[in-house]
Amino acid sequence: MIKNSCKFILLIVATVFFYACTQERLPCAQPTIMSVVMGCHKWIGVDTLGNPIFKDTILNHPTVTARDSAGQLRTSIYPQGSNSLIVHMSPISDSCQWIISADTTQVSLDSADVITFYYQSQLNFLSNACGYAYFYTLQKVVTTHHTFDSVQIANTTVNTNVNTEHVKIFMH
Amino acid sequence: MLIQSMLKYLCISICLLFCSVDLLALPTNDTVDIAKPKEQYGHQICVGVDIFQPFISSTVNYRTGYEFTADYYFKNDVYFVVEAGWGDANINYPDLVYKSTNNFFRIGINKSLFARLSPKDWDMGFVGLRYGFASIQRSNATYTVIDSFWGNTTGSVPAQELNCHWVELSGGMRVELFKGICAGYTIRGKFRLNNNDFQLLAPVYIAGYGRGDKNSVFDFNLYISYAIRWKRKGDSPH
Numbered sequence: 001m002i003k004n005s006c007k008f009i010l011l012i013v014a015t016v017f018f019y020a021c022t023q024e025r026l027p028c029a030q031p032t033i034m035s036v037v038m039g040c041h042k043w044i045g046v047d048t049l050g051n052p053i054f055k056d057t058i059l060n061h062p063t064v065t066a067r068d069s070a071g072q073l074r075t076s077i078y079p080q081g082s083n084s085l086i087v088h089m090s091p092i093s094d095s096c097q098w099i100i101s102a103d104t105t106q107v108s109l110d111s112a113d114v115i116t117f118y119y120q121s122q123l124n125f126l127s128n129a130c131g132y133a134y135f136y137t138l139q140k141v142v143t144t145h146h147t148f149d150s151v152q153i154a155n156t157t158v159n160t161n162v163n164t165e166h167v168k169i170f171m172h
Numbered sequence: 173m174l175i176q177s178m179l180k181y182l183c184i185s186i187c188l189l190f191c192s193v194d195l196l197a198l199p200t201n202d203t204v205d206i207a208k209p210k211e212q213y214g215h216q217i218c219v220g221v222d223i224f225q226p227f228i229s230s231t232v233n234y235r236t237g238y239e240f241t242a243d244y245y246f247k248n249d250v251y252f253v254v255e256a257g258w259g260d261a262n263i264n265y266p267d268l269v270y271k272s273t274n275n276f277f278r279i280g281i282n283k284s285l286f287a288r289l290s291p292k293d294w295d296m297g298f299v300g301l302r303y304g305f306a307s308i309q310r311s312n313a314t315y316t317v318i319d320s321f322w323g324n325t326t327g328s329v330p331a332q333e334l335n336c337h338w339v340e341l342s343g344g345m346r347v348e349l350f351k352g353i354c355a356g357y358t359i360r361g362k363f364r365l366n367n368n369d370f371q372l373l374a375p376v377y378i379a380g381y382g383r384g385d386k387n388s389v390f391d392f393n394l395y396i397s398y399a400i401r402w403k404r405k406g407d408s409p410h
Binding site: 025032033066068069074088089090091092096123125127128129131132133134 | 263265267268315316317318319321322323325327329371372373374376383384385
């Protein structure tokens with residue numbers, strides 16, 4: 001009985017370690033392309049102390065567009081009700097531009113804004129499962145003013161933390 | 173965080189060992205003998221080879237590892253332990269390519285949880301403590317950051333020589349199968365002491381330690397060993 005119990009425990013332990021040790025490559029559980037998260041806000045007034053009050057603004061099928069490495073314009077269309085947009089930085093440059101249309105149902109060149117990001121990139125080792133990835137430090141963000149009033153950097157560090165709003169877009 | 177992690181491993185190890193002790197406990201008599209068991213004399217050096225890591229190595233392509241152990245019975249159920257070995261890893265992923273090799277040793281003690289029942293009784297369930305050191309050579313590494321939008325970027329990371337220091341809490345069992353031939357297993361919780369040295373590119377496998385990109389790891393060894401015994405001076409004949 002005792003011997004059988006010992007054998008059973010040993011078998012379970014050996015099986016667990018065998019499984020853990022023979023995985024050629026663990027699955028990568030984090031993003032390897034870092035995203036800049038932009039939140040859309042609208043000024044609605046000031047509080048009793050004179051501080052500005054903003055509220056999140058929901059966009060109607062917004063799109064983000066950029067010219068990829070092959071020179072082709074590529075567009076991502078967001079669902080209705082989105083109030084944050086995600087774009088990626090180019091690791092081979094220190095700046096990139098994204099064309100953002102806040103309302104795809106009323107497309108016109110006058111309604112799209114161009115946001116330009118200036119940044120530094122840093123190569124980082126994530127893990128053997130994920131390899132290397134570029135992190136970014138935002139230095140400056142500028143925008144045109146068709147539907148956007150202004151932009152502001154909220155967090156300069158763009159890394160694996162996906163719950164951070166990096167840029168605030170203030171709507172007209 | 174490290175302390176919390178160590179406590180977790182310690183609790184698991186202790187629970188595991190208490191289970192082992194319970195399984196091997198002998199039937200108790202009605203009377204309780206509270207006298208300290210008499211010291212059981214005799215020398216023993218036990219040398220062994222790990223058969224688990226080579227078995228794992230034979231089933232995967234990316235790494236090999238070989239481990240040997242030797243322990244010497246001191247007294248009061250305490251054993252001095254030296255373990256050593258070597259290994260290598262060969263990573264050839266689409267986005268990461270490099271090789272690494274390393275040698276290692278561990279030194280420490282095992283404390284048997286059972287009092288010896290007779291001078292010929294060398295079976296044991298034990299807890300142990302180790303210090304481990306590995307000398308690692310990693311080749312030049314080539315990486316690719318895969319980006320379907322902006323395009324892939326490729327570069328290289330220069331070769332590096334690293335040292336790895338860690339401590340281990342271990343537990344296990346060893347029983348004598350035939351005269352002098354023993355088998356046993358050891359479960360280890362390992363905690364690296366110099367994590368900051370592995371920021372640039374941690375080798376995927378460090379023989380003796382385990383996954384190089386983890387700050388704490390579990391490991392397992394299955395040993396076949398041979399015991400050499402002789403009497404201490406002044407021992408009575410058994």
